[in-house]
Amino acid sequence: MLERLAAPVLAVAVLLVWQGAVSLLGISEFILPSPWAILKRIYIDFALLFAHTRITMLEVVGGFGLAALAGVPFALAIFYSRLVEKAIYPLLVGLQTIPKVALAPLLVLYLGYGWAPKIFLAFLISFFPIVISTVVGLQSLDKSLVYLVRSMGASERQTFWKIRLPAALPSVFGGFKVGIALAVIGAVIGEYVAAERGLGYLQLQAHSQFDTTLNFAAVVVISLVGVTLYFVLAAFEARLVFQRDHAR
Amino acid sequence: MSSHGVALRIESVTKIYETREGDPLPALDPTDFEVAPGEFVAVVGPSGCGKSTLLSLVAALFPVSAGRILIDGEEVRRPHPKVGVVFQTDLLLYWRTVLDNLLLPAEIKGWERRKYAPRAEALLEQVGLAGFGQKYPSELSGGMKQRVALARALIQEPGLLLMDEPFGALDALTREQMIIDLQAMWLDVRNTVVFITHDIAEAVFLADRVLVMSPRPGRIDLDLRIDLPRPRRWHIHAEPAFLEFTGRIRAEFEKRGVLRER
Numbered sequence A: 001m002l003e004r005l006a007a008p009v010l011a012v013a014v015l016l017v018w019q020g021a022v023s024l025l026g027i028s029e030f031i032l033p034s035p036w037a038i039l040k041r042i043y044i045d046f047a048l049l050f051a052h053t054r055i056t057m058l059e060v061v062g063g064f065g066l067a068a069l070a071g072v073p074f075a076l077a078i079f080y081s082r083l084v085e086k087a088i089y090p091l092l093v094g095l096q097t098i099p100k101v102a103l104a105p106l107l108v109l110y111l112g113y114g115w116a117p118k119i120f121l122a123f124l125i126s127f128f129p130i131v132i133s134t135v136v137g138l139q140s141l142d143k144s145l146v147y148l149v150r151s152m153g154a155s156e157r158q159t160f161w162k163i164r165l166p167a168a169l170p171s172v173f174g175g176f177k178v179g180i181a182l183a184v185i186g187a188v189i190g191e192y193v194a195a196e197r198g199l200g201y202l203q204l205q206a207h208s209q210f211d212t213t214l215n216f217a218a219v220v221v222i223s224l225v226g227v228t229l230y231f232v233l234a235a236f237e238a239r240l241v242f243q244r245d246h247a248r
Numbered sequence B: 001m002s003s004h005g006v007a008l009r010i011e012s013v014t015k016i017y018e019t020r021e022g023d024p025l026p027a028l029d030p031t032d033f034e035v036a037p038g039e040f041v042a043v044v045g046p047s048g049c050g051k052s053t054l055l056s057l058v059a060a061l062f063p064v065s066a067g068r069i070l071i072d073g074e075e076v077r078r079p080h081p082k083v084g085v086v087f088q089t090d091l092l093l094y095w096r097t098v099l100d101n102l103l104l105p106a107e108i109k110g111w112e113r114r115k116y117a118p119r120a121e122a123l124l125e126q127v128g129l130a131g132f133g134q135k136y137p138s139e140l141s142g143g144m145k146q147r148v149a150l151a152r153a154l155i156q157e158p159g160l161l162l163m164d165e166p167f168g169a170l171d172a173l174t175r176e177q178m179i180i181d182l183q184a185m186w187l188d189v190r191n192t193v194v195f196i197t198h199d200i201a202e203a204v205f206l207a208d209r210v211l212v213m214s215p216r217p218g219r220i221d222l223d224l225r226i227d228l229p230r231p232r233r234w235h236i237h238a239e240p241a242f243l244e245f246t247g248r249i250r251a252e253f254e255k256r257g258v259l260r261e262r
Helices: A002-027 A035-044 A046-079 A082-095 A101-110 A115-139 A143-151 A156-193 A199-208 A212-240 B051-058 B098-102 B102-109 B111-127 B140-154 B172-189 B198-205 B234-239 B241-256
Strands: B008-018 B024-035 B038-043 B066-071 B083-084 B160-164 B192-197 B209-213 B220-225
Touching: A002 A035, A002 B220, A035 A046, A035 A212, A046 A082, A046 A115, A046 A156, A046 A199, A082 A115, A101 A115, A101 B051, A101 B172, A115 B234, A143 A156, A143 B083, A156 A199, A156 A212, A156 B102, A156 B241, A199 A212, A199 B234, B024 B051, B024 B066, B024 B220, B038 B051, B051 B098, B051 B160, B051 B192, B083 B140, B098 B102, B098 B111, B098 B140, B102 B111, B111 B140, B111 B241, B140 B172, B172 B198, B192 B198, B198 B241, B209 B241, B220 B241, B234 B241
Parallel strands: B038 B192, B038 B209, B083 B160, B160 B192
Antiparallel strands: B008 B024, B008 B066, B209 B220
């Protein structure tokens, strides 16, 4: 009971201390707006925030969706082909050392100011964890399970659908969850560099107008975008993936 | 059920693995033996003697390096449809119910699920797990899981049942019950069984014939017919005839340096 309440209690305490400090010390709203002021601002400017959220959300979902659609087949290619594994896997790991966000200005140069650079950055940043988790999930299968179905006369196709894929799904979803959180970062960074819409753009606007409260409001909404998408994935996972330790 | 056991013939079968460095690693020296239809043969040997290798070869999980394996008169090149395998661990799929685990072979062989579901239920009852069909493996004990694994092999009505130390991971009491139940079930079906174990008493209690293997690279040193009457009761373990068999196998191991008094 105590353990379950610990996190919410701590969160509320932090917010209360923040609220109290701002009003007691008389900190200006330009430096640090109180949680209540931020909440009020979200309510007042809901329409504005919502419009920009839609843009950011689409960029995130677009980039992540492409990463998932490309990442899983790519992982299969790495798993099934020794040549692909030997040729591409080390390069992929090597490329991972490039901080993707550092590419943002270049992407603007090549892809312009529209949707493309944001979606591409979200894609780029979430692609790698999806590929790696899927490959690791496929490789960590107990080989005896493959022998089991082979002894029953299973083809490789049957082995994949009956054994390999269901056994790898928890890892695949692990990659998805990391990927979606990173995709949010990618999209917002893309908007910082060059955009006319989106929550990152709204933050730059708020900054230039010394509107710190709106800036914070955007941060809160960006977090909500990430959390929401994470839970959407978790809901899919709960339907598709059987958790090993919890019998339904 | 009447006997539908099939014959197994091992002709000069050899297996040589390759180490990581590419050196040959002999696992099985040329081996010859025959198992008659409906015969229960146990293979005993020390760890790493190649007895599991032998079983994998019969199950066609790996190709033989030389020689031939014939099941029901046909040379084995791919997993034979009349063969069922029980492995050392239960290998149940944790995301499937017990019933769906039992029906896995039927699915893979493209048999109609509807036809086999009643048979699966009957098998569950036979292995003492009636009513457990909708449970998940995580809800079962180790012994129960291995019973499901046995039922999963039996649903294929295997003319040849291969068992690779199936009770090795179980506690002593569970294991004793499994041995008793296996004998009872086999006496019903009378299919051909090749049972790999490192337990001398288990081999003598269950088998019509015990093959004793030498340390790696394995070969068969002793082929012992166990003509104790069936059904065998547990107290047979204390009878002189039984002890003479276990003693002879033990002596063989001592001769090979597998067992040593000190």
